[in-house]
Amino acid sequence: MGQHLRLVISSTPIPDLQFQQLPQVYIFDQEKCEVCLRTRFQFEKPGRLHPCSSCRLAWWCSSECQKDFSKSHSKRQCDELQKTVSVDRLEVDYAIHRRSHRHLHVRTERPRTTYLPLSSISDREDYFRRIFPGFSSETKSVAGTINTYHPDPVSAVRLVATEATCFPLTVIAALEDVVPDLSVRSSLCIHVVGAGPRELYSKGILEELLHFFPMLKRLKIFFVGPETPDETADKNTNVACQYCIAKGHMRTFIYHSSPYHDFAFTADASNNRPDLIVALNTGMSEVETESWKRTIGVIRDLDVPGVFTAYTKLEAESEIRMLKGMGVRIKKGLALNKWKGVVPTTNNYLNVDEDGPIASYNSYYRYIIQGRA
Numbered sequence: 461m462g463q464h465l466r467l468v469i470s471s472t473p474i475p476d477l478q479f480q481q482l483p484q485v486y487i488f489d490q491e492k493c494e495v496c497l498r499t500r501f502q503f504e505k506p507g508r509l510h511p512c513s514s515c516r517l518a519w520w521c522s523s524e525c526q527k528d529f530s531k532s533h534s535k536r537q538c539d540e541l542q543k544t545v546s547v548d549r550l551e552v553d554y555a556i557h558r559r560s561h562r563h564l565h566v567r568t569e570r571p572r573t574t575y576l577p578l579s580s581i582s583d584r585e586d587y588f589r590r591i592f593p594g595f596s597s598e599t600k601s602v603a604g605t606i607n608t609y610h611p612d613p614v615s616a617v618r619l620v621a622t623e624a625t626c627f628p629l630t631v632i633a634a635l636e637d638v639v640p641d642l643s644v645r646s647s648l649c650i651h652v653v654g655a656g657p658r659e660l661y662s663k664g665i666l667e668e669l670l671h672f673f674p675m676l677k678r679l680k681i682f683f684v685g686p687e688t689p690d691e692t693a694d695k696n697t698n699v700a701c702q703y704c705i706a707k708g709h710m711r712t713f714i715y716h717s718s719p720y721h722d723f724a725f726t727a728d729a730s731n732n733r734p735d736l737i738v739a740l741n742t743g744m745s746e747v748e749t750e751s752w753k754r755t756i757g758v759i760r761d762l763d764v765p766g767v768f769t770a771y772t773k774l775e776a777e778s779e780i781r782m783l784k785g786m787g788v789r790i791k792k793g794l795a796l797n798k799w800k801g802v803v804p805t806t807n808n809y810l811n812v813d814e815d816g817p818i819a820s821y822n823s824y825y826r827y828i829i830q831g832r833a
């Protein structure tokens with residue numbers, strides 16, 4: 461799903477969501493004082509907000525609030541928000557220069573010759589070291605092609621490219637959890653449900669799946685959802701890279717612009733039962749909930765595994781309550797996603813941990829469902 465604005469306005473605690481301790485959790489996508497939480501419209505005279513000199517994405521209003529600003533806006537949060545600013549700046553320059561919305565991503569050049577389980581890789585650093593040693597030089601050379609006054613385009617490209625790996629790695633990790641004979645499988649079929657702009661812009665990076673599993677010859681990926689454009693022309697086109705094509709390997713994309721609960725009854729769906737359903741950052745307990753409930757009912761009755769992700773723990777918990785209410789079996793419970801996004805999203809309310817509120821990220825949490833409880 462694409463990002464969507466969440467407006468959470470409440471002066472009274474919502475016990476169900478355990479918001480009581482931290483009123484700062486009510487974050488909306490507009491400028492406000494980090495200390496008193498007033499927006500520019502809430503001052504008697506037209507209010508003036510002063511941005512943090514480092515990230516410029518957090519504000520204070522008065523000299524009293526300035527004194528407490530560093531308590532409300534921690535160094536850790538500021539560092540994270542600087543990543544957002546850095547990436548936004550680079551992407552705007554890139555779009556203007558290229559006159560396109562093509563996403564910047566960098567992928568491994570060739571398929572691997574041996575299978576190294578993702579579960580044996582500890583984090584992104586380890587991933588780049590063992591799976592993608594060319595990552596650093598590749599991001600450097602991409603940065604060199606962009607017309608920008610960005611003070612550090614290499615770091616920014618590195619962030620964007622790391623962010624893009626969230627999609628394939630989240631899928632690979634889920635496949636390892638649910639497909640027992642994965643290392644010898646020659647074909648895989650994946651249904652990406654509720655596929656929106658984010659998934660579609662970065663679809664090319666799913667080539668990483670073909671590269672990760674050396675035995676995999678046929679990778680078929682369906683993008684399904686109201687935000688998905690119908691692109692039937694692509695149906696049998698092999699979109700794999702030249703090295704994969706030379707090996708006789710094939711990657712195809714199929715698009716259906718209908719909701720999954722309609723798509724599931726088409727011939728295309730019944731002829732292509734998925735090994736895994738993928739639904740990223742759906743926000744289904746807050747947005748389009750009735751439509752999602754119909755989709756979930758269909759996925760439950762298909763009895764195929766589905767990996768779901770969410771920006772925040774609160775969001776994921778409320779989704780799981782909804783799923784349990786529908787008799788869905790939670791196959792793998794809520795956990796932090798090792799392969800979450802790395803660039804904070806600013807238009808979602810924040811994650812809260814022991815150090816206070818910190819930004820939220822794409823696919824920060826994940827869980828897997830299958831069949832009935």
Ligand SMILES: [Zn+2]
Pocket residue numbers: 493494495496497498520521522525
């Ligand atoms: Zn204030």
Ligand SMILES: [Zn+2]
Pocket residue numbers: 512513514515516517518533537538539541
């Ligand atoms: Zn800051």
Ligand SMILES: [Zn+2]
Pocket residue numbers: 569570571667670671700701702703704705
């Ligand atoms: Zn390839």
